[in-house]
Structures are given as C-alpha cells and as structure tokens.
Amino acid sequence: MNDLLLRSVTLPDGTATDLLISAGRIARIGNGLTTEGTVEDCGGALVLPGFVDAHCHVDKTLWGGPWVPHSAAGGLAEVIANERRRRGELGIPSPDYIGALLDAMIAHGTTHARSHVDVDPGVGLGGVEAVREALARRKGRIDVELVAFPQEGLLSKPGTLALLEEAVRSGVENIGGLDPAGIDNDPVGQLDAVFDIAGRYGCGVDIHLHDEGPLGAWQFDLIIERTRVLGLAGKVTISHGFGLCGGISAERQERIIAAMAEQRISMTTVAPVTRPAPPLRAMVAAGATLACGNDGVRDLWSPYGTGDMLERALFLAQGCGFRRDEDIELALDAATHGGARALGLADYGLAEGCFADLCIVDARVPAEAVATRPPRTLVVKSGTIVARHGTLTN
Amino acid sequence: MNDLLLRSVTLPDGTATDLLISAGRIARIGNGLTTEGTVEDCGGALVLPGFVDAHCHVDKTLWGGPWVPHSAAGGLAEVIANERRRRGELGIPSPDYIGALLDAMIAHGTTHARSHVDVDPGVGLGGVEAVREALARRKGRIDVELVAFPQEGLLSKPGTLALLEEAVRSGVENIGGLDPAGIDNDPVGQLDAVFDIAGRYGCGVDIHLHDEGPLGAWQFDLIIERTRVLGLAGKVTISHGFGLCGGISAERQERIIAAMAEQRISMTTVAPVTRPAPPLRAMVAAGATLACGNDGVRDLWSPYGTGDMLERALFLAQGCGFRRDEDIELALDAATHGGARALGLADYGLAEGCFADLCIVDARVPAEAVATRPPRTLVVKSGTIVARHGTLTN
Numbered sequence: 001m002n003d004l005l006l007r008s009v010t011l012p013d014g015t016a017t018d019l020l021i022s023a024g025r026i027a028r029i030g031n032g033l034t035t036e037g038t039v040e041d042c043g044g045a046l047v048l049p050g051f052v053d054a055h056c057h058v059d060k061t062l063w064g065g066p067w068v069p070h071s072a073a074g075g076l077a078e079v080i081a082n083e084r085r086r087r088g089e090l091g092i093p094s095p096d097y098i099g100a101l102l103d104a105m106i107a108h109g110t111t112h113a114r115s116h117v118d119v120d121p122g123v124g125l126g127g128v129e130a131v132r133e134a135l136a137r138r139k140g141r142i143d144v145e146l147v148a149f150p151q152e153g154l155l156s157k158p159g160t161l162a163l164l165e166e167a168v169r170s171g172v173e174n175i176g177g178l179d180p181a182g183i184d185n186d187p188v189g190q191l192d193a194v195f196d197i198a199g200r201y202g203c204g205v206d207i208h209l210h211d212e213g214p215l216g217a218w219q220f221d222l223i224i225e226r227t228r229v230l231g232l233a234g235k236v237t238i239s240h241g242f243g244l245c246g247g248i249s250a251e252r253q254e255r256i257i258a259a260m261a262e263q264r265i266s267m268t269t270v271a272p273v274t275r276p277a278p279p280l281r282a283m284v285a286a287g288a289t290l291a292c293g294n295d296g297v298r299d300l301w302s303p304y305g306t307g308d309m310l311e312r313a314l315f316l317a318q319g320c321g322f323r324r325d326e327d328i329e330l331a332l333d334a335a336t337h338g339g340a341r342a343l344g345l346a347d348y349g350l351a352e353g354c355f356a357d358l359c360i361v362d363a364r365v366p367a368e369a370v371a372t373r374p375p376r377t378l379v380v381k382s383g384t385i386v387a388r389h390g391t392l393t394n
Numbered sequence: 395m396n397d398l399l400l401r402s403v404t405l406p407d408g409t410a411t412d413l414l415i416s417a418g419r420i421a422r423i424g425n426g427l428t429t430e431g432t433v434e435d436c437g438g439a440l441v442l443p444g445f446v447d448a449h450c451h452v453d454k455t456l457w458g459g460p461w462v463p464h465s466a467a468g469g470l471a472e473v474i475a476n477e478r479r480r481r482g483e484l485g486i487p488s489p490d491y492i493g494a495l496l497d498a499m500i501a502h503g504t505t506h507a508r509s510h511v512d513v514d515p516g517v518g519l520g521g522v523e524a525v526r527e528a529l530a531r532r533k534g535r536i537d538v539e540l541v542a543f544p545q546e547g548l549l550s551k552p553g554t555l556a557l558l559e560e561a562v563r564s565g566v567e568n569i570g571g572l573d574p575a576g577i578d579n580d581p582v583g584q585l586d587a588v589f590d591i592a593g594r595y596g597c598g599v600d601i602h603l604h605d606e607g608p609l610g611a612w613q614f615d616l617i618i619e620r621t622r623v624l625g626l627a628g629k630v631t632i633s634h635g636f637g638l639c640g641g642i643s644a645e646r647q648e649r650i651i652a653a654m655a656e657q658r659i660s661m662t663t664v665a666p667v668t669r670p671a672p673p674l675r676a677m678v679a680a681g682a683t684l685a686c687g688n689d690g691v692r693d694l695w696s697p698y699g700t701g702d703m704l705e706r707a708l709f710l711a712q713g714c715g716f717r718r719d720e721d722i723e724l725a726l727d728a729a730t731h732g733g734a735r736a737l738g739l740a741d742y743g744l745a746e747g748c749f750a751d752l753c754i755v756d757a758r759v760p761a762e763a764v765a766t767r768p769p770r771t772l773v774v775k776s777g778t779i780v781a782r783h784g785t786l787t788n
Binding site: 067069070071072273274298302303304305306314315318319321323324325328364365367368371372 | 461463464465466667668692696697698699700708709712713715717718719722758759761762765766
C-alpha cells in the first residue's frame with residue numbers, strides 16, 4: 001500500500017497541517033511533510049475522524065429498492081407485527097439493499113458501525129447471513145460489528161433465546177435485548193438470560209430500552225447491577241435509554257450517570273425529534289459515554305434516514321438545544337469518539353499511530369460541518385481512499 | 395422568451411407527463427408535447443412547485459461570510475441584546491451576505507419568500523434597503539416580500555412604530571409585531587398600533603408570537619378579533635404561534651383553528667425541534683393554512699440552516715411524528731401551497747395557466763423527496779431556468 005499524504009488540512013482544533021498516512025495508519029501530523037507516495041491537496045479543508053454509526057439496523061433496510069410507503073399503525077407492537085407480516089413479501093433482509101445502504105454510509109464517511117440484526121424464529125439467522133454477505137463484498141471499506149437483536153421479544157417469543165446464543169456462537173459480537181419490561185414483561189428474566197450468555201461467551205451487550213421515566217430508569221439499575229456483578233465493565237451499551245432523558249429527578253439521573261461512568265456502560269442515541277434529548281452535557285461532565293447512530297434507514301419502521309452521521313449529529317445538537325460551537329462539537333463527538341468508545345475501538349482518532357480512518361469536508365470548523373453537512377470530499381478507511389465527493393472509488 | 399418543454403416528468407400525484415412552459419406560465423400538461431423552443435429531458439424525475447419560504451430573516455444572515463461562533467446567552471431578550479450589540483461590528487445587514495443566502499435559496503428551488511426585516515431606531519430602514527439592494531440584483535430569479543419587523547419590541551422601544559409606518563409607506567408589504575405580551579408587555583396596545591397601520595395602508599400583518607399556552611392562545615383571540623373588525627381576512631399571519639401547539643385544551647385549539655380558517659389567518663412554522671409541533675392535521679381538516687419557513691439562517695440567533703425548504707419540510711414532518719406518505723405530503727404542502735396561500739400568491743401551482751415556478755428532483759414520490767432532499771436538478775422561475783444541480787445558471 002502506497003503512502004498517502006493529505007496536504008493542507010485543518011484539524012478540528014483549527015490547526016493547519018499536513019497528514020501523512022503509512023501502512024494504514026496516521027504516521028505523521030505536521031507541516032511540510034513529503035512522500036514518494038500519493039499526494040492529495042486538501043486546500044485547507046477540515047479533516048474529521050471517520051464516523052461511527054453506533055446504532056443502526058442495516059438488515060431491515062429497503063435502501064436502493066422501490067419506494068415503500070409506510071404502512072404500520074402507531075405503537076411499537078403494531079410496527080413489529082407489520083414488519084413480521086411484510087418482510088418476506090418485500091424480500092428483506094436483502095444483501096442488495098444492505099449493500100446499497102452500506103455504500104451510502106461509506107460515501108458519507110462512516111468507517112465503523114454497530115448494526116443490530118433481527119434474530120427470531122421467523123428469520124432465524126437469515127439476517128446475520130445477509131449482512132455478512134453484504135459486508136464480505138465491502139471488505140476493508142467499513143467495519144461493522146453485529147448485535148443479535150430479539151426484535152419480537154425475547155422470553156415472550158419462545159425459541160429466540162437459543163437463536164441469540166447460536167448467533168453469538170457463530171461470531172456475532174454482541175447480544176441484544178428489547179424493553180425487558182415494556183415488551184417482554186419479565187425484566188429480570190430477560191436481563192438474566194442476556195447477561196448469562198454475555199458472561200459465558202464474553203461478548204458485548206447492547207439493550208434497546210425505550211421504556212421511559214421511572215420504569216426505564218429502574219431497568220438502568222438492573223443493567224448496571226448485572227454489569228458490575230459479572231465484571232462486564234466496558235462491554236455494555238444501553239440503546240435509546242429514554243428513561244435517563246426525562247421523567248426522573250436530577251439527582252436520580254446524576255446517580256445513574258455516575259454508575260454508568262464507573263462501569264463504562266455507554267448509551268446510544270438516535271436523536272429522535274419527538275423524544276426528550278439525552279443529558280449529553282451531564283454525561284460528558286461525569287465521564288460517561290454517549291454514542292450516536294442512524295437507527296433504521298428507510299425500512300418498515302421509518303421512511304426517513306440517509307445513513308449520514310453528520311446529519312444525525314445535527315439532529316442531536318438541535319435536539320439538545322445546542323448553538324455554541326463547543327456544544328455542537330459534543331454532538332459531533334458522540335458521532336465519532338463516543339461511538340468509538342462504545343464499540344471499544346483501539347487506536348481511533350486523529351493522532352499519530354491511529355488507524356487512518358477519516359474524512360475531509362468543505363467546512364472551516366466542526367460546528368460548520370454539522371450545520372451544513374457538506375459532501376465528503378474524501379473518505380479514507382485504513383489508509384485507502386474509499387470515496388470522493390460522495391461517490392465510492394472503484 | 396423561448397418556450398421550454400420539460401419532457402418526461404412525474405407529477406406529485408404520480409402521473410407521468412410532459413410539461414410545456416410558454417411566456418412564463420405552464421401552458422400545457424400532457425403526453426407527447428412538442429416545441430420549437432428548448433427541450434429538457436427530465437428522465438421521469440419528480441416535479442414540485444417552487445418552494446415558498448414563508449418566514450425567513452434574510453437581513454440578519456452571515457451566509458457567505460466568515461464563520462461566527464454563536465455568542466448569545468439563553469433567553470430571547472439576551473439574544474436580542476447580543477444582536478443589537480454585535481450587528482455593527484459584523485457588518486450586518488449586508489447586501490452581500492443577503493445575496494449569498496438568496497442565491498442558496500434559489501439553488502434549493504425556492505421561488506417565493508417572505509422575509510421579516512428588522513426595523514428599529516438603531517438600524518432604521520437600513521435592513522430594508524440592504525435587502526432591496528440584494529433583490530434588485532436578482533430580479534426575476536426569486537420574489538421576496540418583506541415584513542417590517544420590530545425585533546427589539548414595539549411600544550417598549552420608542553420610535554419604532556413611526557419607523558414601521560415609514561417602512562410600509564415605502565412599499566414594504568407587511569407590518570410585523572413581536573410577542574405583544576411576552577416582549578412588549580402591552581398586548582392590546584401593540585396589536586392596536588399594528589392593526590391601525592394595516593387598516594390605514596391595506597398592508598398585510600405578520601406577528602411573531604412565541605408566547606406559549608394560554609397566554610399565546612389569548613393573543614390569537616386578540617388577533618382574530620382585530621382581523622374580523624377591520625375586514626383584514628386573508629391578510630394576517632401569525633408566525634410561530636406556539637400558543638396553538640400545546641398547553642391548551644383540544645376544544646380551545648379547535649375553536650381557534652376554526653376562527654383562523656374563517657378569517658383566513660395563516661400560521662407559519664419554522665418547525666423547531668425543541669418546541670411542540672403545530673397541529674397540522676387539525677388545521678388542514680378545518681381548512682386553516684399552515685405555512686413553513688427557514689427562519690434565520692446562520693445569524694446571531696442560530697448557526698444552523700441552509701435555506702433549503704425540503705429540509706424544513708423534513709423537520710416539520712418529523713416533528714409532527716409523520717411517517718405515512720400522505721402525512722409527509724402535508725408537511726411538504728406547508729412548504730409549497732401553504733406558503734402560497736399565506737402570501738396570497740395568484741396562479742401558483744402545477745396546473746395549466748399557473749406561473750412556471752417549479753423544480754425537478756431525483757425522487758419518485760414527494761415523500762421520498764422530503765426524506766432524502768436530493769439536489770434540485772432544475773429550478774425554473776417564471777419559465778426561466780435559474781439553477782441546475784444546485785448551481786445558479788449564469
């Protein structure tokens with residue numbers, strides 16, 4: 001692999017510099033660098049670390065296929081039932097749709113992702129296989145780890161638990177859960193089952209928790225307790241976590257955040273506009289990690305989404321009521337470094353020695369990049385240019 | 395002016411057709427049309443009516459200038475004071491920045507707008523003049539009507555009322571107001587003063603009303619009463635109108651909406667993510683008009699915004715919790731036909747005889763256009779192509 005010199009970039013802190021990439025890593029950051037390899041003149045544009053989409057559902061997507069008008073009624077249960085009914089007819093999970101979405105994510109500068117994948121008696125491990133097939137065709141262009149996700153319920157859907165364990169045994173990196181109280185109506189049972197598998201296989205845990213207020217907050221406690229007892233610090237994520245976002249006292253919120261920081265339990269938000277925003281500033285102050293993800297993109301859950309994490313950072317910043325540059329940067333951080341911490345990525349970031357996963361955008365400061373979401377001029381994955389001006393290379 | 399034939403477009407209702415433009419208007423819609431003039435093959439892409447940005451503040455913008463980090467503290471009064479302090483130093487209002495934003499709006503397919511322009515003892519009519527200067531250089535590319543806007547308060551800021559009247563006398567199309575209770579602390583006094591000018595000059599009225607719940611709703615009543623008494627039906631708009639969006643009973647909301655429909659009083663939303671969504675479905679059902687606007691774009695109020703009304707339609711649709719195509723189309727309608735009704739535009743729309751104000755986007759249905767906000771392949775204003783692929787022509 002040739003060395004790659006990015007001449008004249010602006011770091012997020014405003015420093016004007018060159019950046020030399022060698023053997024897939026950032027070898028040098030400084031002015032006046034030279035190379036025998038390839039040179040890209042970036043004209044002073046902003047460089048950002050590759051985006052980390054820490055919560056997506058690529059198996060569900062219809063991206064690249066026909067337009068499918070949203071057809072589900074209101075509540076969570078109705079949407080789940082509608083998806084179960086229609087996914088076969090629409091040919092999902094589809095390696096082609098999944099691949100089309102992965103391509104859009106790559107073109108938008110996403111270098112790492114964690115995708116939940118439905119695992120249930122209906123689809124079995126078909127979703128996992130479809131995602132693996134799409135990923136195999138994009139090797140070296142994006143790293144995606146999976147979560148075996150019981151979309152239809154876990155204990156309430158007999159046969160699912162064994163399938164989740166089978167998925168983990170097959171190499172799926174994380175075991176998922178879904179509203180242990182609100183969907184399964186057996187919070188202790190579901191969490192014990194999930195953490196039992198995590199404890200035995202050493203895999204990660206990533207629980208969808210939509211339950212709000214005290215019911216949601218109480219399940220944070222259950223998850224924190226199990227993380228501590230099983231020694232799974234740093235391996236657990238709570239997705240959505242609306243219970244931490246409102247409907248509880250500030251003191252209760254603070255205690256939960258402190259325990260999350262201690263056990264390195266991350267929270268992942270998809271920044272929905274119709275729900276209270278996550279307590280991002282308080283989490284940062286306490287050293288707890290908030291990551292960010294696009295959630296489902298054009299699927300039977302939602303017609304929205306583009307796979308662009310800069311757009312998701314905008315939604316998060318606006319949802320939090322942020323206007324100052326330093327606050328907007330916190331939202332962007334959730335879409336980059338926060339995701340990297342949640343996924344436990346080693347050597348991530350814009351520093352010498354880190355993997356060269358990054359993108360170049362036409363903006364002067366990170367806040368401007370979030371406000372305008374310009375096309376990614378260049379996307380580099382492990383030292384290789386994988387996209388230019390929103391289009392994949394080769 | 396040459397005739398212009400748009401060959402192979404898809405109408406919002408799904409009809410595949412050609413569209414012939416002659417003398418600035420849509421002359422024919424049908425298949426197999428021919429012309430001696432210019433032909434543009436649109437390849438089946440979606441045609442939408444030109445966007446109507448019914449609530450913007452182009453005089454305040456820093457678009458096209460240096461990046462200015464947000465510097466104001468939290469509340470409305472603090473933001474107003476900060477703007478008063480800093481606008482001189484930053485050179486706003488600036489015809490160059492205003493022009494740059496207008497160009498962005500044109501490139502995004504906006505063919506009509508209503509801009510509030512600050513009028514107060516500090517800036518006098520300087521903002522009006524700056525906007526007129528920028529508009530004069532863009533004649534025939536976008537139509538923008540103005541509102542003389544008392545940003546710093548009206549009765550509470552002596553000298554402002556006379557300036558508003560002077561602005562209207564100089565041809566400004568609408569007189570504005572600002573939180574008659576919440577800012578001026580004299581709701582009856584402010585509204586009487588504003589409606590007195592409107593009654594005498596026959597100009598439009600467009601009142602910023604951020605006051606929430608019962609205080610906001612009560613001011614709807616005051617505005618409805620004055621509209622009726624002065625015979626100003628169809629000439630009055632309430633901007634923001636958070637008092638109608640929550641904190642009052644469904645019955646009270648319904649009564650206000652019915653009175654708005656009767657007096658043809660429009661409401662304009664900028665779809666802020668941190669406020670309750672406007673009752674769009676209820677307004678449509680009652681025959682009341684909701685319009686939509688971008689509000690301030692990159693100014694001392696907010697670093698956000700791009701001038702893209704498709705993006706604003708997305709924020710409105712998401713804020714309303716819409717997912718079905720027919721609902722998303724309501725949000726898009728607010729950004730097109732709703733705005734046209736609020737501004738009282740004649741011969742607006744995609745029908746034979748209407749002005750040829752439209753844009754072409756790479757989408758199959760209107761909901762997809764909102765979800766993905768693709769670049770505007772072609773923007774046509776009064777029959778002239780003014781932008782292609784996001785770039786202005788000539």
